[in-house]
Amino acid sequence: MAEWTECMNFGMAIAREASEVILEAFKAKKDVMLKSSPADLVTETDQRVEKMLISSIRARYPAHKFIGEESVAAGEKLELTEAPTWIIDPIDGTVNFVHRFPFVAISIAFAVNKQTEFGIVYSCVEDKMYWAQRGRGAFMNDVSLHASGQQDITKSLVVTEIGAERDDVALSTMTTNIMNLLKVPIQGIRAVGTAAVDMVLVATGGADAYYHIGMHCWDIAASALIVQESGGVVLDTDGTEFDMMSRKVIAASSMPVAKRIAQVVRAFPCARDDECPNGMDNDCHGISNGQCCQGI
Amino acid sequence: MCELTGLTACKTHSRRIFLQGIEKTKIVMDDPWMECMDHCIAVTKEAGKMIREALQKDISIMQKSSPVDLVTETDQKVETLIISSIKKKYPDHSFIGEESVAAGAPSILTDNPTWIIDPIDGTTNFVHRFPFVSVSVGFTVNKEIEFGVVYSCIEEKMYTARKGKGAFCNGLPIKVSGQEDITKSLVLTEMGFKSDAQNFRTMMTNMESILSIPVHGIRAPGSAAVNMCLVACGAADAYYHIGIHCWDMAGGAAIIREAGGVIMDITGGPFDLMSRRLITASSKAIAEHISQKIQLFPCGRDDTEN
Numbered sequence: 329m330a331e332w333t334e335c336m337n338f339g340m341a342i343a344r345e346a347s348e349v350i351l352e353a354f355k356a357k358k359d360v361m362l363k364s365s366p367a368d369l370v371t372e373t374d375q376r377v378e379k380m381l382i383s384s385i386r387a388r389y390p391a392h393k394f395i396g397e398e399s400v401a402a403g404e405k406l407e408l409t410e411a412p413t414w415i416i417d418p419i420d421g422t423v424n425f426v427h428r429f430p431f432v433a434i435s436i437a438f439a440v441n442k443q444t445e446f447g448i449v450y451s452c453v454e455d456k457m458y459w460a461q462r463g464r465g466a467f468m469n470d471v472s473l474h475a476s477g478q479q480d481i482t483k484s485l486v487v488t489e490i491g492a493e494r495d496d497v498a499l500s501t502m503t504t505n506i507m508n509l510l511k512v513p514i515q516g517i518r519a520v521g522t523a524a525v526d527m528v529l530v531a532t533g534g535a536d537a538y539y540h541i542g543m544h545c546w547d548i549a550a551s552a553l554i555v556q557e558s559g560g561v562v563l564d565t566d567g568t569e570f571d572m573m574s575r576k577v578i579a580a581s582s583m584p585v586a587k588r589i590a591q592v593v594r595a596f597p598c599a600r601d602d603e604c605p606n607g608m609d610n611d612c613h614g615i616s617n618g619q620c621c622q623g624i
Numbered sequence: 625m626c627e628l629t630g631l632t633a634c635k636t637h638s639r640r641i642f643l644q645g646i647e648k649t650k651i652v653m654d655d656p657w658m659e660c661m662d663h664c665i666a667v668t669k670e671a672g673k674m675i676r677e678a679l680q681k682d683i684s685i686m687q688k689s690s691p692v693d694l695v696t697e698t699d700q701k702v703e704t705l706i707i708s709s710i711k712k713k714y715p716d717h718s719f720i721g722e723e724s725v726a727a728g729a730p731s732i733l734t735d736n737p738t739w740i741i742d743p744i745d746g747t748t749n750f751v752h753r754f755p756f757v758s759v760s761v762g763f764t765v766n767k768e769i770e771f772g773v774v775y776s777c778i779e780e781k782m783y784t785a786r787k788g789k790g791a792f793c794n795g796l797p798i799k800v801s802g803q804e805d806i807t808k809s810l811v812l813t814e815m816g817f818k819s820d821a822q823n824f825r826t827m828m829t830n831m832e833s834i835l836s837i838p839v840h841g842i843r844a845p846g847s848a849a850v851n852m853c854l855v856a857c858g859a860a861d862a863y864y865h866i867g868i869h870c871w872d873m874a875g876g877a878a879i880i881r882e883a884g885g886v887i888m889d890i891t892g893g894p895f896d897l898m899s900r901r902l903i904t905a906s907s908k909a910i911a912e913h914i915s916q917k918i919q920l921f922p923c924g925r926d927d928t929e930n
Contacts, residue, residue: 423810423840423841424810426840427801427810427840427859427860427861428858428859429810429843429854429859429860430859476752485748485749485752485754490831490835490841490842490843490844491835491839491840491841491842492841494835494836494838499832499835499836500832503828503831503832506815506828507824507825507828510815510816510817510824511817513817515748515751515752516748516749516816516846517815517844518749518754518844518845518846519842519843519844520843520845521841521843529754532753533752533753534752534753534754534755535752535754536752
């Protein structure tokens with residue numbers, strides 16, 4: 329809807345401002361803290377950028393709500409209501425950021441009545457602004473994006489994440505999924521280390537599918553809309569309708585490719601973003617202070 | 625010819641011409657392979673441009689040894705461009721080029737100056753327009769790598785290294801991260817289907833073993849030569865692979881070494897260009913740690929019949 333265009337343009341402007349902080353820090357030495365596992369890193373820059381984004385948005389739109397990765401980690405409640413809500417990952421690809429591996433993105437999605445109205449993924453090292461507004465197509469800078477349209481899984485290049493999850497069940501499920509896909513066969517597996525950028529590569533046509541289990545709503549809310557607006561599809565890994573809180577996604581160039589991947593990959597148990605499974609034991613949400621995000 | 629006036633017998637600048645000639649002779653005598661390297665960089669740039677132009681059009685694909693071993697007309701055209709350009713200038717030099725080697729035939733490296741060429745490293749990426757595609761050239765004399773050039777052409781990053789003279793990306797010096805702690809490292813590798821079930825399983829088990837050390841993460845960009853350059857410039861701390869070829873490794877090997885990194889065989893022994901396997905890393909400590917975790921599986925050699 330046109331009324332959200334102003335919010336989207338504002339979102340892009342603050343993403344660019346925030347990227348200056350990220351790029352400055354990119355070159356410097358970083359102090360790194362661990363969240364839920366040795367692969368779940370956070371830096372002071374993640375926290376600073378999220379505060380910057382949220383305070384800018386609050387100043388302009390005081391009635392809007394937020395779901396931000398670092399705010400949730402600090403104990404804020406994760407809840408998507410009908411109210412206009414900004415869903416933010418200040419640095420998607422923190423491991424990449426720490427290593428200067430050049431895929432680092434700011435991901436901003438905006439939902440109203442629980443429906444995503446626009447999505448912005450700013451891959452800041454590459455200076456590529458991926459964006460989409462519901463019903464209006466997907467773009468990279470000002471170039472229109474189109475998914476590859478590939479319908480044949482055996483000609484597909486598939487992107488996923490390797491190593492985001494480290495417990496035994498998750499690890500062996502992850503490798504079994506990769507092996508089973510390679511056996512289909514597909515043309516190859518790639519991994520660049522940020523869910524947001526991995527997914528927009530499907531929107532560009534540079535890959536034909538992305539799947540992953542275990543990421544969070546803030547990693548995929550924006551890129552899911554960008555994929556849909558480029559002509560691609562998003563589904564849950566079990567082949568049912570996409571649900572950004574389920575922590576599972578397949579994004580693909582076409583429904584046949586998406587469905588075929590859903591037949592092959594298996595999910596490991598993973599608490600939803602909008603539920604707290606066991607009270608205090610909530611490492612799926614990346615809680616760093618031991619407190620459950622739902623206030624239990 | 626006088627570079628200033630264009631005259632063949634320019635009295636005004638004859639002394640300058642004479643001194644320029646002395647200068648050039650001195651450079652050649654100091655470093656006889658520098659001129660080859662300059663030529664290599666120029667022709668690799670042209671090759672990269674050809675690849676970028678091909679990406680604007682439809683790409684028709686042929687299969688080589690399997691449904692995942694792709695080659696395109698562009699691979700062949702680029703290799704012809706590079707080889708014919710070099711042959712014209714250096715008719716006595718030898719070549720090992722991916723598309724010139726018949727399927728299964730051995731690649732024999734002699735003492736003769738030899739250009740080892742992969743016209744498109746990352747052909748699957750090229751076919752899909754996935755952004756890591758490179759031209760890779762390694763130059764050997766007496767079986768020693770004298771220089772390497774890897775042009776990641778979609779990103780327009782030209783990586784170069786001359787033995788003893790450092791490594792560069794677009795003219796700026798690069799060096800490895802220096803990371804010595806494996807638990808803080810980012811590791812690159814590639815995964816592909818293997819028809820031998822045991823080898824396939826071993827490849828995946830290796831990946832699980834590395835992840836469980838633990839390391840910070842694993843990435844798979846899809847081009848061996850680019851992977852080596854990512855380690856060389858410090859964006860990753862290690863790259864290991866079983867099953868690539870000498871033309872994938874020759875260019876990157878020079879760049880890694882000159883960036884201060886380490887390159888060795890998967891067993892921990894010295895790097896062997898024809899072995900079809902390698903570990904490259906930011907430090908010996910990381911390379912050795914990875915070597916201890918990796919189980920070998922047979923992958924053949926480039927210098928024997930397959």
